[in-house]
Amino acid sequence: xxxxxxxxxxxxxxxxxxxxxxxxxxxxxxxxxxxxxxxxxxxxxxxxxxxxxxxxxxxxxxxxxxxxxxxxxxxxxxxxxxxxxxxxxxxxxxxxxxxxxxxxxxxxxxxxxxxxxxxxxxxxxxxxxxxxxxxxxxxxxxxxxxxxxxxxxxxxxxxxxx
Amino acid sequence: xxxxxxxxxxxxxxxxxxxxxxxxxxxxxxxxxxxxxxxxxxxxxxxxxxxxxxxxxxxxxxxxxxxxxxxxxxxxxxxxxxxxxxxxxxxxxxxxxxxxxxxxxxxxxxxxxxxxxxxxxxxxxxxxxxxxxxxxxxxxxxxxxxxxxxxxxxxxxxxxxxxxxxxxxxxxxxxxxxxxxxxxxxxxxxxxxxxxxxxxxxxxxxxxxxxxxxxxxxxxxxxxxxxxxxxxxxxxxxxxxxxxxxxxxxxxxxxxxxxxxxxxxxxxxxxxxxxxxxxxxxxxxxxxxxxxxxxxxxxxxxxxxxxxxxxxxxxxxxxxxxxxxxxxxxxxxxxxxxxxxxxxxxxxxxxxxxxxxxxxxxxxxxxxxxxxxxxxxxxxxxxxxxxxxxxxxxxxxxxxxxxxxxxxxxxxxxxxxxxxxxxxxxxxxxxxxxxxxxxxxxxxx
Numbered sequence: 312x313x314x315x316x317x318x319x320x321x322x323x324x325x326x327x328x329x330x331x332x333x334x335x336x337x338x339x340x341x342x343x344x345x346x347x348x349x350x351x352x353x354x355x356x357x358x359x360x361x362x363x364x365x366x367x368x369x370x371x372x373x374x375x376x377x378x379x380x381x382x383x384x385x386x387x388x389x390x391x392x393x394x395x396x397x398x399x400x401x402x403x404x405x406x407x408x409x410x411x412x413x414x415x416x417x418x419x420x421x422x423x424x425x426x427x428x429x430x431x432x433x434x435x436x437x438x439x440x441x442x443x444x445x446x447x448x449x450x451x452x453x454x455x456x457x458x459x460x461x462x463x464x465x466x467x468x469x470x471x472x473x
Numbered sequence: 474x475x476x477x478x479x480x481x482x483x484x485x486x487x488x489x490x491x492x493x494x495x496x497x498x499x500x501x502x503x504x505x506x507x508x509x510x511x512x513x514x515x516x517x518x519x520x521x522x523x524x525x526x527x528x529x530x531x532x533x534x535x536x537x538x539x540x541x542x543x544x545x546x547x548x549x550x551x552x553x554x555x556x557x558x559x560x561x562x563x564x565x566x567x568x569x570x571x572x573x574x575x576x577x578x579x580x581x582x583x584x585x586x587x588x589x590x591x592x593x594x595x596x597x598x599x600x601x602x603x604x605x606x607x608x609x610x611x612x613x614x615x616x617x618x619x620x621x622x623x624x625x626x627x628x629x630x631x632x633x634x635x636x637x638x639x640x641x642x643x644x645x646x647x648x649x650x651x652x653x654x655x656x657x658x659x660x661x662x663x664x665x666x667x668x669x670x671x672x673x674x675x676x677x678x679x680x681x682x683x684x685x686x687x688x689x690x691x692x693x694x695x696x697x698x699x700x701x702x703x704x705x706x707x708x709x710x711x712x713x714x715x716x717x718x719x720x721x722x723x724x725x726x727x728x729x730x731x732x733x734x735x736x737x738x739x740x741x742x743x744x745x746x747x748x749x750x751x752x753x754x755x756x757x758x759x760x761x762x763x764x765x766x767x768x769x770x771x772x773x774x775x776x777x778x779x780x781x782x783x784x785x786x787x788x789x790x791x792x793x794x795x796x797x798x799x800x801x802x803x804x805x806x807x808x809x810x811x812x813x814x815x816x817x818x819x820x821x822x823x824x825x826x827x828x829x830x831x832x833x834x835x836x837x838x839x840x841x842x843x844x845x846x847x848x849x850x851x852x853x854x855x856x857x858x859x860x861x862x863x864x865x866x867x868x869x870x871x872x873x874x875x876x877x878x879x880x881x882x883x884x885x886x887x888x889x890x891x892x893x894x895x896x897x898x899x900x901x902x903x904x905x906x907x908x909x910x911x912x913x914x915x916x917x918x
Contacts, residue, residue: 333612333653338693340675344658348617369675382677382839384659385617401579402782402829403741403815439661439833440579441618444741444813445748454620 317364323353327368343369343379347386356387392427392434394472397451400437403444412448415462419469494727496710496735497587497594497703498751507625509632512593518638520712521597524604525646531562531605533719534712540721541711542733547573547701548781548811550799559688560606560696568608569697570599572705574615575657575664578781579833580813583737583749584702588622591706592629596652598705600638603650606698610651614669617657626654661837665885666699679841680885703737728754732798736812740765743818755798772818780810782830783890785897823902824909827894828856834891845888848879852895859906862913869906873899
């Protein structure tokens with residue numbers, strides 16, 4: 312079934328090398344978090360074979376990579392849309408009306424939390440405190456933060472994400 | 474491109490908020506404070522140069538920090554100079570300095586702005602720490618979501634390396650120190666220092682038993698000191714002491730007894746002007762609230778969580794009498810924590826707030842210790858039951874019972890942090906929980 316060869320691009324491999332260089336040569340596992348992140352950035356999500364491929368690159372047993380991949384919240388172990396929208400719903404954002412932002416996003420995208428739009432464009436998620444509390448309500452889309460959100464601002468942001 | 478414009482806007486937002494001295498947040502009149510040349514023009518890296526000149530015994534630097542009364546800004550408030558003195562400087566094993574930039578305590582957003590606006594202060598502080606503690610490598614562990622601060626830090630490290638402030642033979646002193654920025658991957662628990670070390674080793678972020686403490690057995694089992702971003706970034710200004718080199722009294726005098734210096738308070742929630750305010754320790758809460766534009770919509774103050782979601786909530790009448798320092802907040806029943814001041818107006822539903830806090834700790838418990846793993850789930854489910862109209866009065870006693878059974882029975886402080894909000898919300902706002910339960914019962918009947 313899985314005839315597809317899992318691999319990482321040269322760019323990803325050299326990025327992993329740069330991460331490995333930050334740590335002592337006998338401490339390759341330290342770069343495991345980064346390597347998983349780089350693999351996910353390239354492939355969109357971490358399928359089990361990809362996690363094991365990363366384990367091979369870092370030279371750790373596969374279980375170490377699975378442990379890490381399942382422990383940290385930023386790793387996607389299931390497919391996600393092209394744009395992952397994560398709305399902070401913790402207290403500072405809650406006090407500034409994040410419920411309206413979440414409701415608006417559900418409405419506009421036609422999905423619930425943890426669902427992906429049919430066209431595969433957006434996945435909607437809630438996230439724990441993003442440490443952007445002075446700019447509440449806040450959300451993260453991919454690597455970028457958006458703050459002081461209103462429904463209108465959210466619409467403009469969505470338009471820019473194809 | 475747009476990022477740079479955004480960062481200038483942050484500085485503008487801080488326009489009115491530095492009160493006594495610019496220590497961690499740059500003066501808002503300074504354009505592009507994140508650049509090396511700007512930082513240098515303001516006296517940046519002169520403390521590192523002075524320290525490395527060989528004319529100052531490292532013990533004097535530790536004494537200055539002790540005298541300055543700089544206490545750890547990550548939440549625990551442990552004196553930085555004392556922590557640095559625990560490191561076995563003269564031992565020739567590899568030692569490490571680590572910065573905890575895993576900012577994630579709900580309500581806290583200061584380290585993000587220190588890194589975006591003043592990355593070189595952090596680098597200089599860590600390099601000084603490396604020299605004083607005999608560590609040649611530093612790691613700045615940045616939470617995974619902070620891609621922008623990470624990029625800013627990476628650029629600053631590159632600048633510092635090119636200018637000879639990092640790398641081999643720093644400032645031609647013979648001292649080697651290199652600094653690496655590392656990204657986490659989404660886990661509040663990694664803000665706990667030993668969980669952070671495990672994460673740096675490429676493992677699950679599960680806290681370790683203490684002792685042994687990191688100064689004896691830290692990263693890779695080697696002596697390690699971990700400080701918060703704001704703590705390291707405060708060090709260069711403290712040593713410069715506004716021109717009175719190594720006069721710890723300067724910083725100390727900006728604050729009050731037991732709480733030296735200025736500190737950033739992140740004021741968020743129901744205020745007119747949320748933001749980061751670098752103010753004198755000991756400033757009355759009333760003044761801080763005024764700086765933040767007061768309670769929004771002309772409403773009255775109901776409650777404040779003064780140090781991030783883990784510290785006890787304070788009703789308005791208590792916080793309005795308190796000052797923003799370690800002793801005063803403690804006397805009034807709470808703590809400085811990470812300086813994360815969450816303001817709630819009179820319309821706030823305290824049951825809903827506590828449900829959200831309980832969900833957070835349930836989500837973020839690492840699962841290592843049974844009281845925390847199971848107890849945080851109990852707490853959340855009971856509060857959710859009450860909040861959804863299906864609670865009973867006995868639930869309130871069960872809540873306290875569960876909270877009390879978590880507190881003090883776990884490897885790290887996350888268990889305590891989950892218990893304290895429950896205890897304090899019920900201490901001060903129990904009537905709201907009781908009223909809600911009674912009303913829901915009456916409606917059901």
